[in-house]
Amino acid sequence: MKEPEEFQNCAERLKAVADPERLRILQVLFRGPCTVGQIAEQLSEDIVKVSHHLSILRRSKIVLPTRQGRFIQYSIHPEVQAATSAEGEAQINFGCCHLDLKLESKGA
Numbered sequence: 001m002k003e004p005e006e007f008q009n010c011a012e013r014l015k016a017v018a019d020p021e022r023l024r025i026l027q028v029l030f031r032g033p034c035t036v037g038q039i040a041e042q043l044s045e046d047i048v049k050v051s052h053h054l055s056i057l058r059r060s061k062i063v064l065p066t067r068q069g070r071f072i073q074y075s076i077h078p079e080v081q082a083a084t085s086a087e088g089e090a091q092i093n094f095g096c097c098h099l100d101l102k103l104e105s106k107g108a
Helices: 002-017 018-030 038-044 047-059
Strands: 063-068 070-078 087-092 098-102
Touching: 002 047, 002 087, 018 047, 018 063, 018 070, 018 087, 018 098, 038 047, 038 070, 047 063, 047 070
Parallel strands: none
Antiparallel strands: 063 070, 087 098
């Protein structure tokens, strides 16, 4: 049986992804690392709004920020064991449960 702390961590991650905009951001990041500006452009959203959602995902260790010169690129955190399938589905494993996402093509 898992420890209470593991369930707490899982619950925090589930809260972080319980927002449609954050799920859209994760769909973008499954295609590869992106900066805030790139994500905002792909989603046709304001940079400030995307940055806010990324900070929540970062605190929950769902995304990983990496400095690239003066920019920060975000990617799916390796701790959540992200995987994609040939059928266009993505899975994030939180340990106690997993989240399945249907990936859209880049032009969609």
